[in-house]
Amino acid sequence: MKANFKTTAYSVARKHLNAASLFIIIGLVFGSFFVLKTPPLWGVDETSHIARAYQVSGGHVFGQKLTNVQPRGGGYGGKIPQSLGNLITYVDINLETTGNISGKNSSEYSKLDAFPLNDTKTVEYAFPNTVPYSPVAYLPSAVAIKIASMFNLSIGTTIYFARFFSLFAYILIVYLAIRALGSTRFKWVVFIVALLPTTVAQASVITADTMTNAVAILTIALIIKGWLKQRFSKTEIAELVVAAALLPLLKPTYFVIALLVLLVPNLVLSKSIIKARVIKIGSVAISFVSLTVWSYLTRNTVNTIAILIPGNNWNLIHPHAQEKLLEHDPLTFVKATTRTFIGSDGTYLNQLIGVMGFTAITVPGITLISYLTAMFLSLGIAERIKLRLSSSIIAFLILIGGILGILGTLYVTATPVGYPVINEITGRYFVPYLLLLLALIAANTRLRHSQYFNSKVAIVGLVIIGLLFSCLKYQYFIYHGLAYHS
Numbered sequence: 001m002k003a004n005f006k007t008t009a010y011s012v013a014r015k016h017l018n019a020a021s022l023f024i025i026i027g028l029v030f031g032s033f034f035v036l037k038t039p040p041l042w043g044v045d046e047t048s049h050i051a052r053a054y055q056v057s058g059g060h061v062f063g064q065k066l067t068n069v070q071p072r073g074g075g076y077g078g079k080i081p082q083s084l085g086n087l088i089t090y091v092d093i094n095l096e097t098t099g100n101i102s103g104k105n106s107s108e109y110s111k112l113d114a115f116p117l118n119d120t121k122t123v124e125y126a127f128p129n130t131v132p133y134s135p136v137a138y139l140p141s142a143v144a145i146k147i148a149s150m151f152n153l154s155i156g157t158t159i160y161f162a163r164f165f166s167l168f169a170y171i172l173i174v175y176l177a178i179r180a181l182g183s184t185r186f187k188w189v190v191f192i193v194a195l196l197p198t199t200v201a202q203a204s205v206i207t208a209d210t211m212t213n214a215v216a217i218l219t220i221a222l223i224i225k226g227w228l229k230q231r232f233s234k235t236e237i238a239e240l241v242v243a244a245a246l247l248p249l250l251k252p253t254y255f256v257i258a259l260l261v262l263l264v265p266n267l268v269l270s271k272s273i274i275k276a277r278v279i280k281i282g283s284v285a286i287s288f289v290s291l292t293v294w295s296y297l298t299r300n301t302v303n304t305i306a307i308l309i310p311g312n313n314w315n316l317i318h319p320h321a322q323e324k325l326l327e328h329d330p331l332t333f334v335k336a337t338t339r340t341f342i343g344s345d346g347t348y349l350n351q352l353i354g355v356m357g358f359t360a361i362t363v364p365g366i367t368l369i370s371y372l373t374a375m376f377l378s379l380g381i382a383e384r385i386k387l388r389l390s391s392s393i394i395a396f397l398i399l400i401g402g403i404l405g406i407l408g409t410l411y412v413t414a415t416p417v418g419y420p421v422i423n424e425i426t427g428r429y430f431v432p433y434l435l436l437l438l439a440l441i442a443a444n445t446r447l448r449h450s451q452y453f454n455s456k457v458a459i460v461g462l463v464i465i466g467l468l469f470s471c472l473k474y475q476y477f478i479y480h481g482l483a484y485h486s
Contacts, residue, residue, distance in 0.1 A: 034204035043205025063131030113156030197354035216432035226264030248291035351427025370466035
């Protein structure tokens with residue numbers, strides 16, 4: 001009897017331990033936790049992102065040049081309801097002074113977020129760090145804000161409504177990525193990266209990172225599908241073309257990811273070599289046009305991001321002067337990059353796997369161990385990606401180029417001229433490149449073992465444990481402890 005029960009349970013588990021379905025369940029459960037437990041506008045830069053999302057919801061594609069925004073003046077932004085502006089102001093002050101929400105803070109929040117979003121009075125608000133993002137990055141939250149405005153919902157309700165829309169969009173797009181790899185074992189690598197505490201926390205607040213991470217993961221997953229010699233359906237070809245076109249609109253430095261499409265074998269796209277080449281070259285061409293057009297249209301906005309840099313360094317940041325310095329002495333960037341990473345104490349790895357909320361709460365050690373172990377197991381069961389040496393080298397150079405693109409952008413737009421290290425680096429910017437790195441490791445190592453089912457169970461368990469402990473720490477530090485402590 002016991003033997004039959006165990007056999008039946010084992011068979012059911014083997015049949016239903018599906019990566020795509022489990023991703024939806026785990027993503028919804030822990031994503032909903034972050035949606036509901038993150039205080040209003042306490043997501044990373046959520047005060048700026050909701051302002052841009054509100055602007056997009058009103059049909060405004062571009063930000064407005066402002067002249068009277070204090071205390072530093074200038075910048076790009078737009079008009080937002082005064083009720084929303086009051087909450088943003090309170091959040092900014094509260095974050096600087098207490099770092100947690102409890103007692104008086106909680107009651108004050110309840111008063112401010114109860115006001116209706118449809119305030120007839122408006123105020124100018126600068127959000128130069130989010131103005132350069134295209135409306136595509138805010139479609140889910142902008143749609144939610146528009147619906148909330150139609151029903152005259154309160155600010156607090158609107159925020160949670162927009163967060164859930166963003167979370168659903170993330171889960172849907174990443175589901176497509178995992179489903180595309182459904183017949184392969186590499187889907188478990190995507191499963192882990194898509195459920196990192198960093199990515200789940202970001203997917204659960206109002207931010208451009210939600211769509212950016214989702215589309216980047218989908219693009220790389222489809223490219224990996226091609227590398228694994230899996231034939232594309234017509235729908236997946238369409239997804240690849242659209243995703244490649246959207247990447248530069250979401251984050252210009254991710255354009256290099258679209259170049260990887262050129263390394264997809266022709267025969268997985270079409271029996272016709274000519275048709276396959278048209279798909280690949282066309283995808284990259286469309287992506288390049290997206291990058292060029294949007295960069296041109298927003299060329300003036302990046303020069304005002306400095307006003308958001310904390311402390312007194314903001315008035316030392318001059319993008320044009322930094323570019324001139326690089327033209328005169330390119331080695332200054334190389335030296336700054338080297339110093340930045342040599343001086344790092346593991347912060348970037350911690351941020352890559354798990355940093356949550358505006359106050360940058362890092363995940364506990366058990367979460368880091370859980371995810372690193374899960375990644376090791378996933379590479380052990382994943383198929384070896386068979387790339388030619390030349391393709392591996394090109395992919396590796398694209399990986400390095402993408403990372404340097406992010407660092408270069410931050411060096412020009414957020415670092416004082418001639419500063420010895422690069423400012424404003426955070427690990428979450430490199431999430432898509434982590435997936436690409438793991439794919440290249442799978443292509444160039446012989447780390448394999450045969451315990452497929454047991455490894456799947458372990459991976460799911462480790463991810464749940466990692467997220468669970470992350471949530472427990474997040475709950476404690478936000479509502480009871482000092483949120484700035486790691």
